[in-house]
Amino acid sequence: MQVFFIVLALLFFACKDNKDEIENKKDYNNKKLQNVSSNKELTNNVIPVFSIKVLKTIPHDTLAFTQGLFFHDGYLYESTGQYEHSSLRKINPITGKIEKMVNIGAEYFAEGIALHNGKIFLLTWQNNTCFVFDSKTFRKEKELVYAGEGWGLTNYDQQFLVQSDGTNILKIIDPMDFSIQSSIAVFADIYPVSNLNELENIEGKIWANIWLKDSIAVIDKNSGKVDFFVDVSSLRNYLQPNSNVDVVNGIAYDNKTKKIFLTGKLWPYIFEIELIQKSVYN
Numbered sequence: 001m002q003v004f005f006i007v008l009a010l011l012f013f014a015c016k017d018n019k020d021e022i023e024n025k026k027d028y029n030n031k032k033l034q035n036v037s038s039n040k041e042l043t044n045n046v047i048p049v050f051s052i053k054v055l056k057t058i059p060h061d062t063l064a065f066t067q068g069l070f071f072h073d074g075y076l077y078e079s080t081g082q083y084e085h086s087s088l089r090k091i092n093p094i095t096g097k098i099e100k101m102v103n104i105g106a107e108y109f110a111e112g113i114a115l116h117n118g119k120i121f122l123l124t125w126q127n128n129t130c131f132v133f134d135s136k137t138f139r140k141e142k143e144l145v146y147a148g149e150g151w152g153l154t155n156y157d158q159q160f161l162v163q164s165d166g167t168n169i170l171k172i173i174d175p176m177d178f179s180i181q182s183s184i185a186v187f188a189d190i191y192p193v194s195n196l197n198e199l200e201n202i203e204g205k206i207w208a209n210i211w212l213k214d215s216i217a218v219i220d221k222n223s224g225k226v227d228f229f230v231d232v233s234s235l236r237n238y239l240q241p242n243s244n245v246d247v248v249n250g251i252a253y254d255n256k257t258k259k260i261f262l263t264g265k266l267w268p269y270i271f272e273i274e275l276i277q278k279s280v281y282n
């Protein structure tokens with residue numbers, strides 16, 4: 001009889017441990033989903049989430065408050081923000097060395113950058129001004145005026161650019177005069193995804209950092225629907241927890257080698273990454 005009670009007790013605790021384990025996993029998944037989605041309501045919906053694997057780390061200036069990043073012809077180009085610290089840089093993607101740099105006026109807060117027809121278009125946050133630089137010399141050629149805030153910028157297609165302004169609306173812009181051609185409302189299922197920040201066109205999909213989240217939304221540029229999220233929280237493992245690092249921000253793509261680069265504001269590294277798995281949460 002005593003043996004029977006011992007067996008019963010062991011079974012009870014075994015089941016409890018298993019239940020605790022399931023609860024822990026559920027809790028982990030919920031936390032993970034909250035981390036990658038911009039809206040709490042998304043926990044009730046099915047949106048695929050990819051994780052990433054770091055392939056390389058490249059040194060990055062820890063004073064660079066990254067606002068824009070793209071890759072062209074063997075080099076990374078970066079814009080940095082904050083008043084009195086805004087700049088445009090050309091960076092060696094192997095050593096991280098800054099090969100060329102121009103400071104933006106102290107009264108400007110630089111934001112996203114994109115390349116179009118040999119010119120670099122650089123947004124400003126609240127200055128309503130887009131600077132146009134020659135991509136080789138970094139000589140400023142002109143200034144364009146636009147309404148509203150400037151956040152991220154990338155190529156929409158061969159002709160137009162696409163701009164974020166912190167909402168869930170992406171504006172399609174004519175780089176000739178910065179006029180708005182049309183706009184895309186970004187949704188994950190039925191929920192708007194706001195705080196869209198730094199952008200990159202990767203094989204026709206618009207990748208967007210979501211401000212204050214370790215998450216990237218990958219957006220169908222025609223429908224505005226989020227195809228999937230990329231959970232980039234694992235990059236935090238490379239950062240000192242007590243350092244001054246700010247949010248993840250900065251996506252670049254080398255369309256020749258298909259390499260994807262990510263970084264963050266004041267981060268010590270630019271990461272070359274690849275997507276490694278696909279999960280569906282519901």
Ligand SMILES: [Ca+2]
Binds near residue numbers: 153198252
């Ligand atoms: Ca970019």
